[in-house]
Amino acid sequence: xxxxxxxxxxxxxxxxxxxxxxxxxxxxxxxxxxxxxxxxxxxxxxxxxxxxxxxxxxxxxxxxxxxxxxxxxxxxxxxxxxxxxxxxxxxxxxxxxxxxxxxxxxxxxxxxxxxxxxxxxxxxxxxxxxxxxxxxxxxxxxxxxxxxxxxxxxxxxxxxxxxxxxxxxxxxxxxxxxxxxxxxxxxxxxxxxxxxxxxxxxxxxxxxxxxxxxxxxxxxxxxxxxxxxxxxxxxxxxxxxxxxxxxxxxxxxxxxxxxxxxxxxxxxxxxxxxxxxxxxxxxxxxxxxxxxxxxxxxxxxxxxxxxxxxxxxxxxxxxxxxxxxxxxxxxxxxxxxxxxxxxxxxxxxxxxxxxxxxxxxxxxxxxxxxxxxxxxxxxxxxxxxxxxxxxxxxxxxxxxxxxxxxxxxxxxxxxxxxxxxxxxxxxxxxxxxxxxxxxxxxxxxxxxxxxxxxxxxxxxxxxxxxxxxxxxxxxxxxxxxxxxxxxxxxxxxxxxxxxxxxxxxxxxxxxxxxxx
Numbered sequence: 001x002x003x004x005x006x007x008x009x010x011x012x013x014x015x016x017x018x019x020x021x022x023x024x025x026x027x028x029x030x031x032x033x034x035x036x037x038x039x040x041x042x043x044x045x046x047x048x049x050x051x052x053x054x055x056x057x058x059x060x061x062x063x064x065x066x067x068x069x070x071x072x073x074x075x076x077x078x079x080x081x082x083x084x085x086x087x088x089x090x091x092x093x094x095x096x097x098x099x100x101x102x103x104x105x106x107x108x109x110x111x112x113x114x115x116x117x118x119x120x121x122x123x124x125x126x127x128x129x130x131x132x133x134x135x136x137x138x139x140x141x142x143x144x145x146x147x148x149x150x151x152x153x154x155x156x157x158x159x160x161x162x163x164x165x166x167x168x169x170x171x172x173x174x175x176x177x178x179x180x181x182x183x184x185x186x187x188x189x190x191x192x193x194x195x196x197x198x199x200x201x202x203x204x205x206x207x208x209x210x211x212x213x214x215x216x217x218x219x220x221x222x223x224x225x226x227x228x229x230x231x232x233x234x235x236x237x238x239x240x241x242x243x244x245x246x247x248x249x250x251x252x253x254x255x256x257x258x259x260x261x262x263x264x265x266x267x268x269x270x271x272x273x274x275x276x277x278x279x280x281x282x283x284x285x286x287x288x289x290x291x292x293x294x295x296x297x298x299x300x301x302x303x304x305x306x307x308x309x310x311x312x313x314x315x316x317x318x319x320x321x322x323x324x325x326x327x328x329x330x331x332x333x334x335x336x337x338x339x340x341x342x343x344x345x346x347x348x349x350x351x352x353x354x355x356x357x358x359x360x361x362x363x364x365x366x367x368x369x370x371x372x373x374x375x376x377x378x379x380x381x382x383x384x385x386x387x388x389x390x391x392x393x394x395x396x397x398x399x400x401x402x403x404x405x406x407x408x409x410x411x412x413x414x415x416x417x418x419x420x421x422x423x424x425x426x427x428x429x430x431x432x433x434x435x436x437x438x439x440x441x442x443x444x445x446x447x448x449x450x451x452x453x454x455x456x457x458x459x460x461x462x463x464x465x466x467x468x469x470x471x472x473x474x475x476x477x478x479x480x481x482x483x484x485x486x487x488x489x490x491x492x493x494x495x496x497x498x499x500x501x502x503x504x505x506x507x508x509x510x511x512x513x514x515x516x
Contacts, residue, residue, distance in 0.1 A: 006148055010155050016136055018159070024129045028163040033119035033234075034130075036156060037104060038137045040118060040238050041084050043149035044107060046141040048078040067110055074218070074244060076114075082106040088138035096130055097123030113246075117237045150204070150243045157199050157235070162399075172198060173272040173322070174357055176402040177367075178205045181270055181320040183411035184349060184369055188213065189220040190267025193312055195254040196305075197225030200236035202270040204243050223247030224260045255304060256284050262312040263289045269309045269317065275324035277301035293340040297333040302326070309370065310341060316373040318348075323368050325352075328463040339461040342453060345380040346370045349414055352465040354389035356400045364389060366465070369414075383456060384417045385465040386410060386448045405431065413448050416441035445470045 021031045051073045059065040067077040080086055082103040090099055100122035108115050122130060140149070154175065161172035182205045189210070194202045203225065207217035223240065225247060227233050233251045240247050250259040278299045285295050285304070290311045296303045302324055309319040327334070328350070341347060348371035355364045374380055388410055392400040402410070408428030415422050416436060424432070435444050443449045449468040451459075459467050 010152055013152060014155055014159055020129055020132050024126055028160055032160045034122055034125060035133065036153065036238060037119040038133055039149060039153050039156060040242060041103060042137045042140040043242050044076045044078050045083045046144065046149065047075045049141060051075050077110045079106040079110060084134065084138040084141065088134045096127060097125060117234045153239060153242045173201050174401060176407060177322065177357055178202055180402060180407045180410060181367060182206055182209045183407055184414050185268055185318050185320045187268045191222045191224065191265065192268045193224045193260065193262060193266040194271050195226045195308055196271045196273040197227050197236055197249065198232055200225065200239040203245065203247060204239060207243055207245055217245060225249040226252050226254050226259060228253050254308065255280055258290060264314055266312045267314055267317050269312050269319040270321065271309060272322040273305040275302065280304060293337040296337060303334050303337045310346065313370065313372050319370040321368055323366050325364055325366050328366055335461055338463065342456055342461055345375050346372050347383050348374055349384045350463050350465050351386045352389050354392055354400065356398060381453050382450050384414065384448065384450050385468040386413055387446060387465045387469040417450065
């Protein structure tokens, strides 16, 4: 199927499914899991049918095809009663909801790795809604190829996240942001970890990166994830399965639990953690090796996350993650932690991203990249700052993303900085030639700047790209007013506390003099 045809199918499927939801009594959250489950059943049947002829050709009456024969081809075994083609053709009087729940049960019984992963509860759906959904998805196994189902699943995740607002944003990171992180990290092979993995999009894009370089992801990558929300873990496991991947995804709270024994264990760490989380029980973090620079005094989890990412890296490991802008300039104990991180020589690249890229927040963010492998190299004492706030594609009034050309261009700036060969398959060469006509890295005002550790110290250990690149006029909506207000309030509170302490000391000294 041509990509243009696939794009039309993807848009049509979502439009039809969303119209069914709008005419039902279901909320987006109630509708999400059953729909994703049907996408999964369609994919499973497609994969099964693709290899069935070859498997059965090698079978005999005495040695019939088995579940293991399908597993040997990295394909789920799909019992007859678990196929959409069977369910959609049941007689009119049959209990369609029960049949669909039984189909899910049958898949799990023959594929134990999916136990308690696939959604149930189809009997709770309105019969008319379920029948129309089955009619929508049942033809797909014979109409699409394997990769198409992964795209459809990602589309539906993205669209459901947009409808659910903040809750949806907690499990889904927009594709273009993840793709940019992956292109800068370059996870060719190794152990990949995401301690806030949501629906697993970081892992899927890592796998696609490997495949773009003509390798097999399951042979090159080992996937490990942690997710706090129990209902989101199955979304990640289904997402991996839909893309032919396997991984170890655990339900745990990464602030207090470390199920993967992360310290020093991973070649790549990727994450989009929740920003500015308060009320973390810091007394439970004392002595934890995941926080080598100390626990921040501020009631803010940003530098608890940042240290987790740093600590999880192996000696040559790289990390890439999304972070609130305020973390780059935060003061007091957070500044002390940031200084230690910079002095460790592992901060590699900082990318400022403009507003409206995310479903949960409209504010701009910063992408942080750490690289323990640059220790001992000429990059150890430097950090590359990129201000990409003026680079975006306007999807609609409220949403932006990066195009493939933008992603390639920004990634190529990093490649030039690292002395690596640039890539020019997605059209980024035009922007590259405009800004780096000699094919060599140079600082470009308003875009990028390599700063030394001494220069960063002069800026008060700030990791705000705009301080170094020089910034053009900034749109009002591109300013993190809440982050600035939060930071100023924290500074005011700490100064007030210091003033109270000094006042007590002065009073005691004066009383001592007067009383002597």
